[in-house]
Amino acid sequence: MIQTIGKTINEEIISNFQLEDITENKFEWYWVDIGEPTKEEEVLLSSFFHFHPLAIEDCLFRLQRPKVDHYEGHSFFVIHTINEETLEAEELNLFVGQNFVVSFHFPPMHELDQARERIVQNPKGWDRGVMHATYHIVDKVVDAYFPIVYKIEDYLNDIEDKLSSDVYHLSLDQVFDLRSDLLRLRRTILPMRDLLYRVMNSERVNLQQTEKAYFGDIYDHLLKLADMVESNRELTADIRDSQMSINSSHMNRIMMILTIVSTVFIPLTFIAGVYGMNFTFMPELEWRYSYFIVLGIMLFIAISMLAWFKYKGWFNLFKN
Numbered sequence: 001m002i003q004t005i006g007k008t009i010n011e012e013i014i015s016n017f018q019l020e021d022i023t024e025n026k027f028e029w030y031w032v033d034i035g036e037p038t039k040e041e042e043v044l045l046s047s048f049f050h051f052h053p054l055a056i057e058d059c060l061f062r063l064q065r066p067k068v069d070h071y072e073g074h075s076f077f078v079i080h081t082i083n084e085e086t087l088e089a090e091e092l093n094l095f096v097g098q099n100f101v102v103s104f105h106f107p108p109m110h111e112l113d114q115a116r117e118r119i120v121q122n123p124k125g126w127d128r129g130v131m132h133a134t135y136h137i138v139d140k141v142v143d144a145y146f147p148i149v150y151k152i153e154d155y156l157n158d159i160e161d162k163l164s165s166d167v168y169h170l171s172l173d174q175v176f177d178l179r180s181d182l183l184r185l186r187r188t189i190l191p192m193r194d195l196l197y198r199v200m201n202s203e204r205v206n207l208q209q210t211e212k213a214y215f216g217d218i219y220d221h222l223l224k225l226a227d228m229v230e231s232n233r234e235l236t237a238d239i240r241d242s243q244m245s246i247n248s249s250h251m252n253r254i255m256m257i258l259t260i261v262s263t264v265f266i267p268l269t270f271i272a273g274v275y276g277m278n279f280t281f282m283p284e285l286e287w288r289y290s291y292f293i294v295l296g297i298m299l300f301i302a303i304s305m306l307a308w309f310k311y312k313g314w315f316n317l318f319k320n
Contacts, residue, residue, distance in 0.1 A: 001041075002032065002034055003016065003032075003116070004017050004018075005031050005120070006031065007027065007028045019032070022100075028129070029099040029100060029129045030101075031100070031102075031119075031133045033103045035103075035105050036106060045102075049095065052072075052076070054071075055069060055093075058076070063090075063091050065191055066192050068195060068198055068205070074096060074097040075097075076093070076094070076095055077095075078091060078092075078093055081111060082144065082148055082188055084148060087181050088184065090106075090107050090109070091105065093105065094137065096131075096134055098130070101130050101133045111140040111143075111144050112137065114140045115136040115137045135218070139217075142225075145225050146221075146225070149229065152178060153228060155178070156235050160238075172243060175239055176240075179237075182229055183233075186230075186233070192222055193219065193222040196215060200215050260306075260309060263305065264302050264306065268301065271297065
């Protein structure tokens, strides 16, 4: 599907015009968006616009790393959007010339619709030409990163708040899944940050000082996003270590209980074992009250050992 918008030499803003109108040189600048292209629309990149074959090849064989290449008559940008469901990168290609922007993408991208709406609603920016459209496209793409990162950050903060609760049991699989999500975001955000740095400092792009300020704002957003991703990755590591420590502490408490029980029953088992032997000449077996005496001794030993453990502070380990 092809969508068009442009500014004519008569200062008119026209939308959804035919590509044939471009050849009449009636536009001061224009933006052509080719989304979810058919085979016939793919051919337009070479047959109508005459873009460089290497740039066209990068469009058709996905997925390229975010970059900018300069060819005669136009620059070729590869930028990445993020799928909100899978967090996988999706490629958006931009051909930027002196008086045109051509965007090319396979998946539908609502960011472009939002950018087009902003351009239409901002008549003061039309005099800035193609960089006005390019800025809004890249800005909307980067703005769409924030809700995804904020969602993960809020989820991590919620986990951290509940981590100390005895009723909360965290599966480490959740933490590793979040680390994987952050890694996917990192593989998109950091290359985009490097791309914006190159654009701002490239003489081939030839940004005016005012335009550098706008693109610098996008670069600052990407710096913030990169910091958020890195801090959240560190937070997942802290949560993982904390959960492992909690599990280890819980296991130590269980082992302590089992140790106390085992220690108490060792002498009792020894006494029971001695008087459970089938020897004939065991004088204690003939005593009238020997059974009660042995039980009393066993009870005294158990109480004495528990009192000793309490005196040594072993039971304090179970309070927290």
